[in-house]
Amino acid sequence: MATLEVVLGDITGEDVDAIVTAANESLLGGGGVDGAVHRAAGPRLAEAGGAIAPCGPGDAKVTPAFDLDPPVKHVIHTVGPVWDGGAYGEAEILASCYRRCLAVADEIGARSVAFPAIATGVYGFPAKQAARIAVRTVRETPTKVERVRFVAFDEETYELLSAELA
Ligand code: ADP
Numbered sequence: 772m773a774t775l776e777v778v779l780g781d782i783t784g785e786d787v788d789a790i791v792t793a794a795n796e797s798l799l800g801g802g803g804v805d806g807a808v809h810r811a812a813g814p815r816l817a818e819a820g821g822a823i824a825p826c827g828p829g830d831a832k833v834t835p836a837f838d839l840d841p842p843v844k845h846v847i848h849t850v851g852p853v854w855d856g857g858a859y860g861e862a863e864i865l866a867s868c869y870r871r872c873l874a875v876a877d878e879i880g881a882r883s884v885a886f887p888a889i890a891t892g893v894y895g896f897p898a899k900q901a902a903r904i905a906v907r908t909v910r911e912t913p914t915k916v917e918r919v920r921f922v923a924f925d926e927e928t929y930e931l932l933s934a935e936l937a
Pocket of ligand 1 (some may be wrong): 779781782783792794802803804805807808851886887888889890891892893894895896922923925929
């Protein structure tokens with residue numbers, strides 16, 4: 772099982788093999804964390820994303836990391852659920868995002884992966900439930916990834932993820 776960590780910060784500065792972005796189905800770039808990742812990786816990221824799109828909710832696809840600083844070699848694009856009250860499979864789709872990202876990480880041989888708090892921004896997934904799903908799913912998923920780092924962008928998310936890890 773992977774070692775799990777939580778840090779507060781900007782995911783584009785993480786020193787891992789692969790960073791995950793919370794994308795939309797077009798993989799052309801968006802706001803929030805996806806905007807930051809696309810700015811850091813440069814315009815080739817949208818070209819590469821567009822070429823392998825669409826990516827459905829709960830799925831994940833990989834591209835090179837382009838202009839992101841080493842050691843980051845890959846960007847794993849995953850599409851979270853748009854929160855609609857919780858009765859539309861949102862929790863299962865979110866868990867699937869984490870599982871599929873780890874499966875993709877295994878395929879590309881990534882040993883360290885950084886995740887943002889998928890779906891908890893514009894997509895509206897409640898932060899506490901999302902933190903529980905993130906930690907539980909990563910713990911329960913067999914993977915060759917050795918280090919998983921959850922990157923919180925705000926204090927509340929950091930506290931929620933830390934509490935789940937404890
Ligand atoms: P979604 O559309 O899946 O909800 P968002 O990007 O709107 O995605 O938000 C997902 C999470 O990513 C939120 O917790 C947001 O605060 C966080 N976030 C935004 N920018 C960054 C960043 N540069 N690094 C890490 N997390 C970020």
